[in-house]
Amino acid sequence: MSRQRFIPNWKGLLIFLSIIGPGIITASIDNDASGITTYSVAGARYGYIFLWVLIPTTIALIVIQEMVARMGVITGKGLADLIRENYGVKITFFMMIVLLVANFGTTTAGFAGWAASMEMFGLSKYIMVPLGAFGIWLLVTRGSYRVVEIVLLVACLLYFGYIFSGFMAAPKWSKVLRSTFIPTVKWEPEFIMLTIAIIGTTITPWMQFYLQSSIAEKGIKKENYKFSKLDVIIGCLITNIIAFFIIVTCATTLFPNGIRINEAQEAALALEPFAGQHASTLFAVSLANASILGAIIVPLATAYYICEAMGWEAGVNKNFKEAPQFMWIYTALIFVSALLVLIPNVPLIDLMVLSSFLNGILLPFVLVFAIALVNNRRIMGEYINSKGYNYIAWGTVCFLITLTIILLYMVVVP
Amino acid sequence: MPLFGELFISELLKKPVLDPKGEDLGRVRDFIVIKGDPLPRVSALILEKKKNFYRLEWEYIGIFNKRIISSRVYALKIKSYEYPEDDLLVVRDIFDKQIVDANGAKVVRVNDVKLKGINNNACLTAVDVSIRGILRRLGIERKSENLYRIFKKSLPHNLIHWNYIQPLEPKLTTISLTVPRQMVSALHPADIADIISKVSHEERVAFFEGLDPNVAAESLHELQPDVQKAIIESLHKDFATDIVERMPPDEAADLLGDLPLEKAKELLESIEKSEAQDIQELLAHEEDTAGGLMTNEFIAYSPELKIGDAIEKFKIDAHNVEIVYYIYIIDEHEKLVGVTSLRDMLLSPPSVPLSEIMETKLKTVAPDTDQQNVAEIVSKYNLLAIPVIDAGGIILGIVTIDDILNILLPPLSRKRRRKV
Numbered sequence: 027m028s029r030q031r032f033i034p035n036w037k038g039l040l041i042f043l044s045i046i047g048p049g050i051i052t053a054s055i056d057n058d059a060s061g062i063t064t065y066s067v068a069g070a071r072y073g074y075i076f077l078w079v080l081i082p083t084t085i086a087l088i089v090i091q092e093m094v095a096r097m098g099v100i101t102g103k104g105l106a107d108l109i110r111e112n113y114g115v116k117i118t119f120f121m122m123i124v125l126l127v128a129n130f131g132t133t134t135a136g137f138a139g140w141a142a143s144m145e146m147f148g149l150s151k152y153i154m155v156p157l158g159a160f161g162i163w164l165l166v167t168r169g170s171y172r173v174v175e176i177v178l179l180v181a182c183l184l185y186f187g188y189i190f191s192g193f194m195a196a197p198k199w200s201k202v203l204r205s206t207f208i209p210t211v212k213w214e215p216e217f218i219m220l221t222i223a224i225i226g227t228t229i230t231p232w233m234q235f236y237l238q239s240s241i242a243e244k245g246i247k248k249e250n251y252k253f254s255k256l257d258v259i260i261g262c263l264i265t266n267i268i269a270f271f272i273i274v275t276c277a278t279t280l281f282p283n284g285i286r287i288n289e290a291q292e293a294a295l296a297l298e299p300f301a302g303q304h305a306s307t308l309f310a311v312s313l314a315n316a317s318i319l320g321a322i323i324v325p326l327a328t329a330y331y332i333c334e335a336m337g338w339e340a341g342v343n344k345n346f347k348e349a350p351q352f353m354w355i356y357t358a359l360i361f362v363s364a365l366l367v368l369i370p371n372v373p374l375i376d377l378m379v380l381s382s383f384l385n386g387i388l389l390p391f392v393l394v395f396a397i398a399l400v401n402n403r404r405i406m407g408e409y410i411n412s413k414g415y416n417y418i419a420w421g422t423v424c425f426l427i428t429l430t431i432i433l434l435y436m437v438v439v440p
Numbered sequence: 441m442p443l444f445g446e447l448f449i450s451e452l453l454k455k456p457v458l459d460p461k462g463e464d465l466g467r468v469r470d471f472i473v474i475k476g477d478p479l480p481r482v483s484a485l486i487l488e489k490k491k492n493f494y495r496l497e498w499e500y501i502g503i504f505n506k507r508i509i510s511s512r513v514y515a516l517k518i519k520s521y522e523y524p525e526d527d528l529l530v531v532r533d534i535f536d537k538q539i540v541d542a543n544g545a546k547v548v549r550v551n552d553v554k555l556k557g558i559n560n561n562a563c564l565t566a567v568d569v570s571i572r573g574i575l576r577r578l579g580i581e582r583k584s585e586n587l588y589r590i591f592k593k594s595l596p597h598n599l600i601h602w603n604y605i606q607p608l609e610p611k612l613t614t615i616s617l618t619v620p621r622q623m624v625s626a627l628h629p630a631d632i633a634d635i636i637s638k639v640s641h642e643e644r645v646a647f648f649e650g651l652d653p654n655v656a657a658e659s660l661h662e663l664q665p666d667v668q669k670a671i672i673e674s675l676h677k678d679f680a681t682d683i684v685e686r687m688p689p690d691e692a693a694d695l696l697g698d699l700p701l702e703k704a705k706e707l708l709e710s711i712e713k714s715e716a717q718d719i720q721e722l723l724a725h726e727e728d729t730a731g732g733l734m735t736n737e738f739i740a741y742s743p744e745l746k747i748g749d750a751i752e753k754f755k756i757d758a759h760n761v762e763i764v765y766y767i768y769i770i771d772e773h774e775k776l777v778g779v780t781s782l783r784d785m786l787l788s789p790p791s792v793p794l795s796e797i798m799e800t801k802l803k804t805v806a807p808d809t810d811q812q813n814v815a816e817i818v819s820k821y822n823l824l825a826i827p828v829i830d831a832g833g834i835i836l837g838i839v840t841i842d843d844i845l846n847i848l849l850p851p852l853s854r855k856r857r858r859k860v
Binding site: 107336 | 538578
């Protein structure tokens with residue numbers, strides 16, 4: 027009896043292993059250079075009190091990603107495909123331009139983070155940035171989808187460096203747990219701004235496009251959707267566990283000593299006297315890894331999005347001849363961003379502010395389209411949201427849109 | 441309705457439509473398309489006025505151009521419109537849809553649709569897939585053209601004529617496929633199978649319904665067995681029967697063997713008697729033996745037949761037979777006594793009987809011979825087909841080289857994993 031029950035479980039595990047990837051990768055890379063900066067800054071300035079924010083963030087992330095993943099599995103199309111087919115060329119074109127600029131900024135931020143972390147190891151950015159750019163270009167243009175996915179999944183494991191540095195910092199766990207489950211709010215502008223920033227950097231437009239496109243490219247079948255869902259949930263949990271440990275590390279070491287930081291690489295440096303050389307190195311390596319991963323995924327998401335909207339061939343599995351536009355968009359984004367990081371005195375900060383501003387404008391559109399599409403019976407058939415789930419989904423979307431609008435306001439009126 | 445030359449749909453959208461007195465009837469929102477000969481044509485305009493939708497029949501249109509669209513009737517004569525699902529609408533159903541290029545893998549989206557006045561009708565002549573089409577939709581075609589001119593470049597036109605387009609979306613199923621059928625039939629069945637392997641199941645069924653049964657039969661056999669089965673099960677019974685009848689009996693037998701018993705029975709009953717008998721005989725054999733592979737369509741004449749008469753007979757019989765290179769010689773009990781090639785027959789004097797030129801040292805297989813062995817024998821003796829005979833020497837059928845090739849090298853579209 028027990029054996030019979032066991033066999034399908036092993037089979038299920040195998041199927042699961044073949045399906046995992048898109049959810050974990052998308053969610054992990056969500057902790058990009060700017061995300062890590064936000065968590066580090068939050069931990070250093072306010073200690074443990076931000077930890078509880080991660081719980082609603084995780085829930086919101088799971089709710090949104092699950093809907094997008096479901097659309098990918100059921101329709102076999104990307105989000106941009108569906109938006110173009112259902113909402114026409116005008117809105118798609120507008121989103122395409124905004125997303126292109128925003129993602130260009132995000133890619134540049136990735137290379138900037140990569141350059142900063144390499145310099146911490148004494149490696150010149152004039153060598154490491156071109157090298158990094160060329161490496162990731164080669165990976166996607168020459169590698170197959172499966173190879174790229176495995177490389178990314180392995181790279182995602184490097185995020186666990188943050189967990190180790192969290193333990194090395196030796197926090198008071200009782201205090202950590204209390205802060206995690208008992209919400210504390212400080213009514214001051216910086217605190218509110220950081221709260222919004224934590225949630226805002228977690229849910230971005232490009233993620234939705236990347237997740238759905240990569241699931242569609244992977245061709246996951248309807249009957250295996252439950253595994254895809256598990257992939258998404260695990261990914262979202264891991265992401266926020268990583269964020270949790272970044273905050274814990276900085277809160278344990280930097281906060282009691284009153285060290286204020288503005289950048290993620292400063293956090294890595296500042297850690298050394300309090301948590302030791304290894305913790306500092308782990309922090310720096312993880313930052314380098316997160317940055318370069320962002321520089322792979324964000325251009326990839328952009329290339330997918332634009333090609334889907336225009337109806338061109340797209341996919342990591344294709345080559346320059348089969349999908350020229352896809353490969354050229356990817357190539358151009360990487361090389362222009364890398365070049366920009368190398369030019370001295372380029373106002374990168376302005377570009378990143380513009381990028382987060384544009385992402386903020388785009389997010390409400392993407393979320394509303396996503397939820398409208400997922401509820402469209404003509405597209406999703408029986409897989410539309412259930413009524414109860416829809417309350418949660420709309421609640422999440424409204425919550426995120428409100429936060430985004432406040433964030434936008436704060437960016438415009440500093 | 442006066443002739444109006446050529447227009448793009450996007451140039452007409454949101455344009456006001458005026459009645460004979462110059463009153464505003466509403467703005468153009470969409471176009472209902474119906475099938476026409478040879479091109480699909482506009483049957484009505486959908487107008488919007490104050491959030492209500494109206495249907496203005498094409499017959500009532502007076503002037504129709506980029507600047508003015510006028511109606512010959514007053515507001516009272518136009519009916520309100522509720523957007524039923526089964527109408528084919530240009531903006532709703534055709535715009536922005538992904539199309540699989542008839543050339544194969546390349547994909548594009550419909551950016552715009554071109555209309556042309558033919559015999560007082562507005563016919564859909566082409567689909568615009570260029571950047572120009574997008575710019576036109578955005579209302580900045582002229583400006584962009586000027587911008588391009590500054591750089592001494594011109595915006596490319598890229599139109600795909602309607603004949604080359606297969607609107608495959610399920611909502612179009614009933615109307616879309618009559619016209620492009622000829623064009624698609626001109627493609628090789630293997631290419632059609634290639635296109636079919638890339639679209640969803642509903643689209644496949646729609647696609648098949650639009651094909652000529654002969655082409656459908658040939659394309660079907662290029663597909664994976666489970667896809668074949670799914671398509672036949674979804675098709676209307678009459679059309680499915682048509683297709684199965686046109687398939688070589690061996691392939692029909694393979695297909696019916698995969699179907700649920702009920703469905704196979706139903707099809708067999710409606711198929712022409714002699715054809716059904718052939719298929720039934722084949723169904724009795726194991727799939728991977730000579731009996732399972734063989735077809736019972738072949739050319740067989742009696743040894744006394746004069747070559748001249750045989751050639752005349754051949755001209756009639758060869759139409760329905762897959763492989764005609766060998767002429768088998770059988771006696772009155774259908775016992776195989778010899779074989780001759782088409783070449784030998786054509787090159788021999790017409791007055792001698794077939795028995796004079798036939799080869800009597802025969803290479804044959806039994807119905808239960810394993811398919812690998814069959815392939816080995818065919819390959820060893822360089823044959824194009826090999827007869828299958830029973831213990832009494834009666835010819836049951838022949839296994840042809842293309843069936844053997846399918847064992848050694850499955851056709852591309854069958855190997856392709858991708859199933860939607």
